[in-house]
Amino acid sequence: MSDIDIISQYREQFVTHLEGRIQLGEPKNLYEPVQYILGLGGKRLRPILTLMTAEVFGGKAKEAMDAALAVEMFHNFSLVHDDIMDDAPLRRGKTTVHEKWDISTGILSGDAMLILSYQFFESYPGDMYVELTKLYSKTAIEVCEGQQYDVDFETRDDVTIPEYLKMIEYKTSVLVAAAMKMGAIVAKASQKDAEAIYEFGRNLGIAFQLQDDYLDAFGDPKTFGKQVGGDIMENKKTYLYLKSLENASKDDQDGLLHLYSIKPEDSTAKVEAVKTIFKESGAVEETKKAIQDFTQKAFDALAETGLHEKNKALLQQFGEGLMERTV
Structure with missing residues (x-):
């Protein structure tokens, strides 16, 4: 069976569990948005990782379902609130919760999702419950801290590469890492293995986000899920941008700072000019190298686990598949 088949199976099992556990309660305006955002699909990457990790460590996917559901519920809660902060009209191609209902409903339903996510851990026995909820x-x-760093960076001109890496680690990769470690905890893996699989997820998450930065500028418009050049249009200080500022000539640095201080009606010329600086400064090559470095760190952490070689290969293939994406 291929990786894709295995992942599809986990996804189907998870969605069935989710639909069975998420009941529409009263008042409807609190719970309908919860069902709505969870029903918009998405890759379900994090819960799949929880189930997959539980099984590679000798546990059962069924036993990890509620932990996977907590992770997915938290992820979607954060999206509802992020969309309010960003005033975003669309999420996964559909109207965002606060646009479909209103901002108050978005805030309150998001709050309810955060609380519901904690309740899913209540199905686990005492010691395991404590370990899961602490993590x-x-x-x-950390996700909240990452989001605040991201907001702060919008108005700062002195963001450093280490600060940026910390932001994407907290905002994106710690949840991937925790999703995997929860699977290990449910499977009663050793502390050493649980920590190594956390490091695998953490480094893979950083590589994944750096690749997202790269694809946003240089991805294929036909396959990339978002508008190519969106980060440049929004003046987002990505890894590519920060590396360019570090390496570019004085003229290019000044040009980049100017381009990132404007938001023209038609961004086509701006996007092309910025991409040229990204290439000429060597930032493109350095970003690709950073993606490779973090992917390698992830695989090194995987090698530290006591997993059977077949299971290591499965997770390594999953990681490689993630990093070879064009979307």
Whole structure:
């Protein structure tokens, strides 16, 4: 069976579990948005990783379902609130919760999702419950910190590469890492293995986000899910941008700072000019190297686990598949 078949199976099992556990309660205006955002699909990457990790460590996917659901519920809660902060009209091609209902409903339904996510851990026995919720709380606060860094960076001109990496680690990759570690905890893996699989997820998450930065500028418009050049239009200080500022000639640095201070009606010329600086400064090559480095760190962490070689290969293939994407 191929990786894709296995992932599809996990996804189907998870969605069935989700639909069975998420009941529409009263008042409808609190719970309908919860069902709506969870029903918009998405890759379900994090819960799939929880189920997959539980099984590679000798546990059962069925036993990891509620932990996977907590992770997916938290992820979607954060999207509802992020969309309000960004005033975003669309999520996964559909109207965002606060646009479909209103901002108050978006805030309140998001709050309810955060609380519901904690309730899913209540199906686990005492010690495991404590371990899962401790990891979950630590991760949840880091995601909030990452989001705040991201907001702060919008108005700062002195963001450093280490700060940017910390932001994407907290905002994106710690939840991927926690999703995997939860699978290991449910499977009663050793502490050493649980920590190594966390490091695998954390480094893979950073590589994934750096690749997202790269594809946003240089992806194929036919296959990339978002508008190519969107980050440049929004003046987002990505890894490509920060590396360009570090490496470019004085003229190009000044040009880049100017281009990132404007938002023209037609962004085509701006996007092309910025991409040229990204290439000429060597930032493109350095970004690709950083993606490779973090992917390698992830595989090194995987090698530290006591997993059977077949299971290591499965997770390595999953990681490679993730990094070879064009979307």
